[in-house]
Structure formats: C-alpha cells, structure tokens
Amino acid sequence: MQIDVTINNKQISLTVDFNEFLADSLRKHGFSSVRKGCDTSCCGLCSVWIDGKPTLSCSVLAFRVAGKNITTIEGVETEAEAFAQILAAEGAEQCGFCSPGFIMTVLALKNEIPNPTEEQIIHYLTGNLCRCTGYMGQLRAVKTYLGVNT
Amino acid sequence: MKIVGKGIAKIDAINIATGKPVYTEDLAFKNALVVKILHSPHAFAKIKSIDTSKAEKLKGVECVLTYKDVPNVRFTLAGQSYPEPSPYDRLILENIVRYVGDEVAIVAAVDEKTAVKAMKLIKVDYELLEPVLDFEQAIGHSSVVHPEADVYCNFDIGMNKDQNIVSSYKLEAGDVEAELSQCDVVVEGTYYTQAQAHAMMETYRAFSYMDHAGRLVLISSTQIPFHVRRKLARSLNMPASKIRVIKPRIGGGFGGKQTVAVEPFVAAVTLKTGKPALLVYDRKETFCSTTSRHAMRLKVRLGADRDGFIRVVDIQGLSDTGAYGEHASTVFSVVGDKTLPLYNKTKAVRFMGDVVYTNKLPAGAFRGYGATQGTFALESTVNQLAGKLNMDPTEIRLKNLIQQGESCLTYKNKVLGSSTLDRCIAKGKELIGWDDKYPRREMGNNKVRAVGMAVTMQGSGIAGIDTASAEVRLNDDGNYTLLVGSTDMGTGSDTILAQMAAEILETELENIIVYAADTDVSPYDPGSYASSTTYVTGMAVVKAAEDLKRQIIEQGARFLETAPVDVEFDGLMLQTSDGSRSMSLEKLAELLVLGMGNKQLVGNATYGSPVSPPPFIAGFAEVEVDKETGKVELIDFVAVVDCGTVINPNLARIQVEGGIVQGIGMALYEEVRYDERGTLQTNSFMQYKIPSRKDVGSIRVAFEESYEPTGPFGAKSVGEVVVNTPPPAIVNAIYQATGVSIESLPATPEKIYMGIRNNNH
Numbered sequence: 032m033q034i035d036v037t038i039n040n041k042q043i044s045l046t047v048d049f050n051e052f053l054a055d056s057l058r059k060h061g062f063s064s065v066r067k068g069c070d071t072s073c074c075g076l077c078s079v080w081i082d083g084k085p086t087l088s089c090s091v092l093a094f095r096v097a098g099k100n101i102t103t104i105e106g107v108e109t110e111a112e113a114f115a116q117i118l119a120a121e122g123a124e125q126c127g128f129c130s131p132g133f134i135m136t137v138l139a140l141k142n143e144i145p146n147p148t149e150e151q152i153i154h155y156l157t158g159n160l161c162r163c164t165g166y167m168g169q170l171r172a173v174k175t176y177l178g179v180n181t
Numbered sequence: 182m183k184i185v186g187k188g189i190a191k192i193d194a195i196n197i198a199t200g201k202p203v204y205t206e207d208l209a210f211k212n213a214l215v216v217k218i219l220h221s222p223h224a225f226a227k228i229k230s231i232d233t234s235k236a237e238k239l240k241g242v243e244c245v246l247t248y249k250d251v252p253n254v255r256f257t258l259a260g261q262s263y264p265e266p267s268p269y270d271r272l273i274l275e276n277i278v279r280y281v282g283d284e285v286a287i288v289a290a291v292d293e294k295t296a297v298k299a300m301k302l303i304k305v306d307y308e309l310l311e312p313v314l315d316f317e318q319a320i321g322h323s324s325v326v327h328p329e330a331d332v333y334c335n336f337d338i339g340m341n342k343d344q345n346i347v348s349s350y351k352l353e354a355g356d357v358e359a360e361l362s363q364c365d366v367v368v369e370g371t372y373y374t375q376a377q378a379h380a381m382m383e384t385y386r387a388f389s390y391m392d393h394a395g396r397l398v399l400i401s402s403t404q405i406p407f408h409v410r411r412k413l414a415r416s417l418n419m420p421a422s423k424i425r426v427i428k429p430r431i432g433g434g435f436g437g438k439q440t441v442a443v444e445p446f447v448a449a450v451t452l453k454t455g456k457p458a459l460l461v462y463d464r465k466e467t468f469c470s471t472t473s474r475h476a477m478r479l480k481v482r483l484g485a486d487r488d489g490f491i492r493v494v495d496i497q498g499l500s501d502t503g504a505y506g507e508h509a510s511t512v513f514s515v516v517g518d519k520t521l522p523l524y525n526k527t528k529a530v531r532f533m534g535d536v537v538y539t540n541k542l543p544a545g546a547f548r549g550y551g552a553t554q555g556t557f558a559l560e561s562t563v564n565q566l567a568g569k570l571n572m573d574p575t576e577i578r579l580k581n582l583i584q585q586g587e588s589c590l591t592y593k594n595k596v597l598g599s600s601t602l603d604r605c606i607a608k609g610k611e612l613i614g615w616d617d618k619y620p621r622r623e624m625g626n627n628k629v630r631a632v633g634m635a636v637t638m639q640g641s642g643i644a645g646i647d648t649a650s651a652e653v654r655l656n657d658d659g660n661y662t663l664l665v666g667s668t669d670m671g672t673g674s675d676t677i678l679a680q681m682a683a684e685i686l687e688t689e690l691e692n693i694i695v696y697a698a699d700t701d702v703s704p705y706d707p708g709s710y711a712s713s714t715t716y717v718t719g720m721a722v723v724k725a726a727e728d729l730k731r732q733i734i735e736q737g738a739r740f741l742e743t744a745p746v747d748v749e750f751d752g753l754m755l756q757t758s759d760g761s762r763s764m765s766l767e768k769l770a771e772l773l774v775l776g777m778g779n780k781q782l783v784g785n786a787t788y789g790s791p792v793s794p795p796p797f798i799a800g801f802a803e804v805e806v807d808k809e810t811g812k813v814e815l816i817d818f819v820a821v822v823d824c825g826t827v828i829n830p831n832l833a834r835i836q837v838e839g840g841i842v843q844g845i846g847m848a849l850y851e852e853v854r855y856d857e858r859g860t861l862q863t864n865s866f867m868q869y870k871i872p873s874r875k876d877v878g879s880i881r882v883a884f885e886e887s888y889e890p891t892g893p894f895g896a897k898s899v900g901e902v903v904v905n906t907p908p909p910a911i912v913n914a915i916y917q918a919t920g921v922s923i924e925s926l927p928a929t930p931e932k933i934y935m936g937i938r939n940n941n942h
Contacts, residue, residue, distance in 0.1 A: 063207045064200020066432075068382045069464045073866035076382060104200045111199050119194030122831035125839065126671025127197025128382040128432030134198065153874045160866070162380050163433055163671050165838030166874045 034097035038062070039106025047093035053079070054088040057103060064104040064131035068160070075159035078132035079103045085139040087158075104131040110138055117176050123168030125161075133159045137173055147179060185684045185894050188831035191676045192695060193430065193669075203430040205402045209388040209459040214243050216450050216460035217296040218443075219286040219303055220470055221278035224312035224540040224859030225324065228276045228285070228305060236288065236302040241295035244453050245303065246287040248274040251449060252418040255331055259507040259545065260405035260412075260439040262646050262707050264335035268347060268506040270327055273416050273445045278307075279326055279504035280540050281860045282469035289450040289458055312540035314859050316501035317478065319345040319537035326504060326538035338510040339535075347502055348510035348536040352517045354590035355529025360493045364484030367493075368566045372481065372558040373925035374908070376501070376853040377474035377846070378863075379547060380871045381670075383432020384467040385442040389450070390457035397448060398425045404438040404668045405708030406698045416445050417452065424448075426700045434670035435843070436546035439710040440507050442471045468864040472545030473853060475512050475536075476501040479558035483566050490526045491566070491581045496558060498534035503543040509536040512544070515551030518591070519638055519795070520559040524581040525589040540859055546710060548843065549904040552639050557926065560635035560909035564916070574634050574913065575606050575615065582636070585887070598794050599887035599897065602636060605799040605821035608883055609634070613801040613819045620917040627808045630816065633913025634801045639902035640793035641892065642713035648789030649713070650704035651721035653682055653729045655782040656694075657774045659767035661686065661729075666698045666706025667718040672900060673832035674714040678722045680828060681893055685726035687752030704785075712796070712898030715828060719893035721788040729784025736782065737769055794889045796824040796897040800841070800906025804914040811934030813849060813915060815878040818907065823887050826895035830884070833899050837882045840903025846872045848908040852927050 034045050038057075047056050054077040057065040067089050068076035077089040080102035104111045111134050115124070124130045133156070140147065140155045147155070152173055161169065174180075196203055233245040251273040259267035274284055286303055290296035311324045319326075327342045334340055339349030361367055387401040397419075403409050406426040414421035431438065443460045450458040462470070477500045484493035498516055502509040517532025532555075547553075567574040583589055585600045610616065613632060621631035652664040663682050669675040675695045683690050697703060706718055730750065737755035738745040747758045756763035773779045803817040820841055827833050850870040854862045863869035888895035912923045921936030 062200075063202035066200075066383075068384070069866045071464070071865045071867050074382065108199070112195060115195050115198040116190075118198055119190040120188075120831070122188070122191065122673065122829070122835040124191070124194050124198040124671075125673075125835060126382065126431060126433040127194070128204065128671075130198040131200035157874050160382070160871065160873060162382055162435070162843070162871060163839045164835050165840070165842035165880060166877060167838045167880050168835045170874075 032094060034094055036096050036099060036101055038101045039103060045093065049094060051093045052089055053091045053093045053096055056093040057088060062103045062105055066128060066132065073160065075136065076129050076132040078135045078159065080135060080139060085136045104135055107138060114138065114176050118172040121168040121172045123164050123172050125163030129159065129161045133161065133169065141177060147177065149179065152179065182684055184680045184690060185828050188829055189676065189680065189690060191673045191832065192679060193675065197430055204383060204432055205386045205388055205400050205429055206461055208400055208429055210390065210457045213388060213457040213459040214289040214291065214450060214454065215293045215296045216447050216458050217288045217300055218284050218446060219288065219300050221281060221283040221285050223278060223307055223309055224281050224314065225310040226278050226307040227310060228278065229308050230306045231286065232304040233286065236299040239295060239299050239302060241291040242299045243289045243456065244450060245299065246274065246449055246453065248272065248276045252416065254415060254418055255333055256412055256416045257507060258412065258441040260408040260441065260708055260710060263411060266336050266338060266510055267508060268340060269333040270506050273449060280542055282542060283504060287446050287449060289454065312859050313345060314540060314855065316476065316499065316537055316539050319539050320535065326540060345538045346535050347506040347538055348513060350510060350514050351533035352521065352591060353531040357493055357495045357529045357531045360529040361482065361484045364492055365487040366566065366569055367482060367484045368562060368569055369480065369482040370562050370565060370924060372479045372561055374477050374554040374557050375926050376476040376544060377547060377851050378468055378853065378869055379435040379437035381433030381435055381437060384462045384464060385471055386461040387444045387447045388459045389447040391451060391455055396423050396425055397451060398427065399444055399448060400427045400429060401444050402431050402438060403428055404434045404670060404710055406700050407666055407705055408708055409441055409444055410700045412441050413444060413448050417448060428668055428698045431668060431670040435548045436550065436710060437472060439708065440472050440545035464866065465864045468869060469542065469861050472507060472543050474547035475544035477554045479554060481558045481562040483562050485566055485570065489570050489572050489577050489580050491524045492528045494521055494524065494527055494530045496520065496532045496555065498532065500536040501539055501544060502536050503539055503541045505543040507543055507545040512551040516555035519552035519640065520555040521591045522583055522589040523636065523638055525583040525587055526581050527590055530590050541855065542861060548840065548901050550901060552637065553905045556635065556637045556905040557908040561912060564913045573619065575610055578636055579603055579606060595792060598891060599825055599889040600797055601823040601885040601887045602797040602799060604885040605797060605823055606636065608885055609799040609801045609819050609821040612881060612883060613803060613817060615801065618803060624805065628805055629808060629918045630803060630805045631914045631918035632801060632803045633910050633917055634799065635906045635909035635913060636797065636799050637902060637905035638795035638797050639712055639898065640795055641716035641898035642790055642793055643711045644790055644793040647707040647711065647713055647717060648787060649706040649718040649721040650787040651718065651725040652704050653725045653784040655729060655733065655770050657770055659770040660692045660694065662694045662696060663722065664696050664703050665718055665722065666703035667714045668698055668709040670709060672836060673829060674709060677715060677828045677832065678719060681719055681722050682726040685723060686730055712901045715896050716892050716898050717788060717790055719896060721786045723893045724786030724788055725784040728786055729782055732782045732784065733769065736773060737764065740764060740769060740772060790891060792891055794891060794897050796822065796899055796902045798822050798902050798906050800910040802907065802910040802914045804911060804918060806915060806918040806933065808919065808937055811930035811937065813928065813933065815845060815911065817878055818845065818880045820906065821883045821885055822899065823885050824899040825887050825889035825892050825897035827884050827886060828894065828896050834882050836899050837903045838880050841880050841907055842872050842877050844904045844907030845877055847926060848911040849927050850876065
C-alpha cells in the first residue's frame, strides 16, 4: 500500500507492505542510521521520533505512521553532531552501532525534561542498550551536554 | 610525547555515531540476494533425506544448497594463525546436525519474504540420535558427537573423540600432592562458570559479490579478515588468491567475530549464482547459531602456610566446547596460563583437565578467553583462604603477588617486565574506602552492604605465534597513509595506531590516513584478538614509521646534497645541521613522485613478540544485598589498571568501563539456559539479560601506569583483562555480606536467598 508521511521535514510517499515495520521501511528508503539489534523491542537501536516522541521503529507497523512526522538522526544533523562531538570527546561512542538510536533518545530527553537529575537521565535512557561502553562515558557525555552537575 | 598519551577522539567517531552508511549491511548492493539459513530443530540427528524441489521451484528463489552441494573438506571456523590448533571438525553443511541451530540448508532468493517462504518448503527427514547435553556426562557417553573418521588436528591436542574429548591438557611444575601434604592450610572449591553470549549490538552479517576480475569479494563484520580468507579458501576448495575480504566499520565483536560465522554461506551462494548475496543473522540466530563463552567446571585446591604464603595452586578443569571445537584447547590452556603465574611464592602448581564435545551451541573466543573463568575460580578460592586465615583479602594478595623483575614456576626463564599491581591494590582500596567498609555494614531494612575484591592478569598478543605487519606511505602531498590489517571493532585501535605513527613522524593526527583492513591492500595481520592490537600491531606501526622516517631523512639528504647524519627532520622541515639549506617535507614528497629517478617512500615492518606481557587489574566491588529476597544491588565498582603506558586515556577508560559491565553481566545477570531437548531458551534479550543502565551502579576507573620494556611506548594491552575481576569481586562482596558462597555463576537472587536460608537452618 502507499502512505504519505513526512520524514525529516520532507513529504514522502512510501510503498509499504501491510505487515512491514517502520524500521525496515526507513532502511529501505536509505535512512541507514536506523539499525535493528534485537527483534523484541529491547535494545533501542531503531529509535526514531514519531511526532517528536522517541519510538521503537521496529515495533511500529509502517502503515500506522501515515500522515505523521518521522524524524531520524539524518533530520537533526546539527544537534546530533553537537552531541556526537561531546560523546566522541569522552570516547563513548565506541563501535557506534547503537549511537544513532541513543542520540535520538538523548535529544528527545533534552526536549522533554528541562534540567533532569542523573536519576532521570538514567531512567529515560534505560531502553537504549549498549554492549561496548559500560554506560558511564555516555552518562558523562549526556551530563556535559545538558549541563547537569549532580 | 605530543600525541601518545592524549585522550584524542576516535578518527571515525562522528560518522559512526551519527549513522552514516559505513557498516557491512549499509555497503551491500540493493539488488543483493537475500540469504537465509535453515537451522536444525534437533540437538543431534542424521539427515536421512532432504527434499528441496518445492523450494527451488518457488518464483524468486535463486538457489537452495544442502550438504550435497558443498565441498567435503573439513575445516575450523576458529580465527587463529595457520596451522590452527583447533580441530578441523566442520563442513559448511553436513548430513549430521549436532545442536539445535546447526545449519541444514542455505536459501537465496530475491527478497526476504521469498527466502522465508522457501525455507518452509524444504522437507527434511531426520533420524534422531540421543544428544549429549550435560557436559559433566560427556566423557564416555553412549553417543559420540563426532563419529566421523576424518576429523583432523594440526597438533596433538589430546583428542579422544570416541570419548567426546576434544582436548586434554596438563601444565605442572613441582609435586602438587607432596607439597599440599606439607601445607598448614588447604582450601578447595568447585566453581562453575556459565556460557556467556557476546551480545554485540551489530549481529553477524556478510555480503559477497564477484568483481570485474572474477574474484570473490567478501565484505564482512569480522575481527579476522586474513583468517576469513584462508578459511573460505579451504572450505570452498578454491585458491586464496581468488578471494578478497574487506572489513568495514564493525558494530562490536568481543571475540565473537574472531570466529567465522556467516561468511561461508554467502560466499557459497555467490559462487553458485554469480550474484551478490547478503546474509544478516537476526538476534535469535546470533544467540542460537554462533558461539558463546566456554562454560567450565573448575576445581581448585590451594595450600598455604600459617603466615599466608600460598605454596600450592592446583586447578582441575572441565570445559564445554559444545558441538564443535573452536578455540577448545587454547581457551582451556589460557585458564592455567593466566592464573598460575599470578602468585609466585608457590612451590608447586598444576592445571589440567579436559575439553568435551556436547550437543549444544559451540563455544568460541570471548573477551578474557579462559582467563575470565580461571580468575573466577582462583580468586574465589584465594578469598576463601583469606577467610580461613583471618586475613584481609588485600593483604594476602600483596604477600603473594608476582612482582616486576620476578619469574614464576610456569615461566621460569621469563622475567616479568612490568607490574604495578601492588599499587593498583593500594589505590583501589583507597578509592572504594575499603578500610571503612570492609567487611560489611548493616543498613537496616534487612539490607547489608559489603565489599569484595579480586585481581587478575591477561596477556598482550600470542607470544611467538601472531605476527603483524604495517606499512606507512609518504603520499605525494606530504601526508601519510598507514596501512594495517588489524580490526577496529569500536575500541579505537585505528586511532591509537595513528597516534603512534604520528608521534614517531612528529606530525599531527589529521595528517595520517588509516586504512584497515582489506586483504588485497593491507599488509598481513592475524586480526584483532588476544589483546594484540596495541601491543603487537602497535610495535609494527612504530617500527614501520621509524623505517619511513629514516628513508625521509636519507632522501632529504640526497636533495640537500649532504649526508643523512647532517639532516635534521622536525616533522615539517628537513634542514642541514648548520641550517644553511632546508626543504619542506611537502616539497620532498612532491619531488619523490615527480620526474625521473625518484621513488615513493614506504616504511615497512613486521613484528611478532617473543613474550606476552600481562596487564593487571585490581577490582573492588561494593554491593548491597537484601537478605529477605537475595537481591543484589551493585553500588560501586572500582578498577585500577596497569596496562603499561596508556596510549589514549579516554579510549582506554571506556574499554575498561565496558569490560567491567560485561563482567558484571556475567557475575549477576547473564544466564544461558537450555530445555531438556537441548533448545536454547535464552535466545533473545527478553530472556538473556545483559546489563542495562540501571543494573551497573557506579563504575570508577583509575590507571597506575607501568612501563613495559617490550611494548610500543611502554604499552601493554587493555581489551580483555578488564572483564575478569567483576565475577570474583562481586561474589566475594556477596559472601562478606551474607556468608553465602556462590560457586556457580550467575549469582542470582534465588541462589543467594536459598544460601541465606540454608545457613540459617
């Protein structure tokens, strides 16, 4: 079927199967930042924004986003890179495979919770798994980025 | 030093972090065939017949391959230098399946839906065999996992396959029994370490195509491009010169990608069809059909005198390699290699035992590589000994540790070149607040907090075996290209190797292009494993850069019309000692590739180390245990590391933090479970729990640098040693808190609660 969506502020018509997940549709259309790591909505790698809210695109049927606004990391390049620079300064992107989904969640956190506590940061990002960094460097980077001192 | 020792960001950081198309799947052609594997539903069975005709007739199916369609040449998937010590006990596909998840058929179709549909149309008739599922029952079991006659070993690894023994091993110095009888105190324990899944975020995947010259090109998420090429050549019965393996960015490896997984399947499809082919294992296949850490049973006996000097270390092991023998003998020997030298007031030491085949997921290389299992068993027993002697666990270690300049019973003629482990212990004690917190504090509400600790060592590269080469080329514009065959899996090795080259050539990091790895272009490197990249490849890079620098000065002298000894080079300019004549490096580079009689300069080096110097860590855990439920909360973990000179403190720190979290996972959460038929139950992140952000408490890392005389700029390795201390340190803290000794990992609330209950009755 064909659906009209806005992806990264561009109107796009997507041809999708009735049982196709959004993550696959996005990858198929060249959004290489969207990764899949688990198939069970556990890892957070496929996180994109739907109408501004971070969402697991592996668990949303593509046809359900008809008429909605999808944002991938390719659509927030400047903000993403600003945070990526801080992440890189910590060395905390490591293999980088989980980074796009993680960064999308971090940017959403910034929009959603002003002046978060460390506990709030950890809670907000818990759904984003990482097997390389051990999370500490990511936390240092997020705190630097958000100006959190605690 | 200007660049070595600086916490520089990784050279590929921004592109990998922001989702640019740089990984294997991103690089696959859009029209690539989708490859799917039909996996065995049975733990042990013979394929009586297999009918692929219906699947082949399905529109869009390009090929269906079974055991009848692949060469009958046995090989090993283990990524090791040739001749590999792992047995050649595999075929790409075989008429026997040896575990649930073993490969039965390869399907290639124009899209995923067709491939999946085709798989369901394959009819397989199995003759079920009695599987060997309990590794403690494997030796002498009525079923033989490898009944075939043509299993081949390059070395005598003690195989007795009719008994399901893939390897037997013994390392002994002194008379263990006689010395034990002289000891004032003897403690013993039997420990079980579980299989552990690598769970790297990028699952296994490979993409292949035929190039313009009719050669097979394979793009693969692998740690071992050169070994992959050799294995493909053998298993597919074709010359290695017809194969090119390219390694793009890798989404994590942890040793998993040191074992070949999916590459032979896509290669077989491309060879059969002539078309590009892509295989991406999903998470379930990654859990069920690749490799894990070897599960082991380790019985330890320690003998000591009344003053706390450890006189005897005796470890008897049994290791479960699963259905195939990848890394079976080598992981096992490392258990002893990295534990017996740690304490050297010993009079006798021994490590011995067997590695057995079972009908379960094969085991393979995993960060720590046997040292992890050995450390858990040894350090848990040392903690027990400390308890029995009423000594502080840190004191008993300081009393017995091997020191810089000493040798030990198992490496008699080799002197330890560097160690600051004693300082690591002192620093760790201070950071965790040991003297205030040891052993425990009641917190109220039935909660108790306690601290525990452990130490460990690893190696740096495989001494006398793995050899790396490096090339540094002076380009026409005065910049450099560094060519290496090692693999950056996210560790930042490309960056630190560039830091080393830049330091020698006195240039900035951005003037060095790093290319790794492509078997057509890169010089030979065994790949990134065994904690070798910084140490072994690093030394090759240093020597190659020095070689190039010498040539730059030599050629500079030619143009400046003087002798090389009279030329000074500062990275930018070449000038005569008296300052009368000079030229820029850029100009020299230009002249060397222009006109006549010149030559482009390439620095070369090959390096293999006769020793494998150990990095060390002292790990300290603070836990809070709920005595009513057995639940453990990890409050704080402190690791103090001696990895020699720290080449890049930021990247090294992340390596340490990440390894510790993997160790925490092994200690508390990660549990591989099978049902009674041998089917893996923990086949998703729903069932197999790796730590999340909320599970790890606070982790703090400090370095106590030493200077390793055989390492580049004094460096040793850091990648593997980091995973070893959390299991014994956390289990020690749980013991201090509750009196419960956890001898089988993971330390689940159930085990702790039952232990508390049993102690109270």
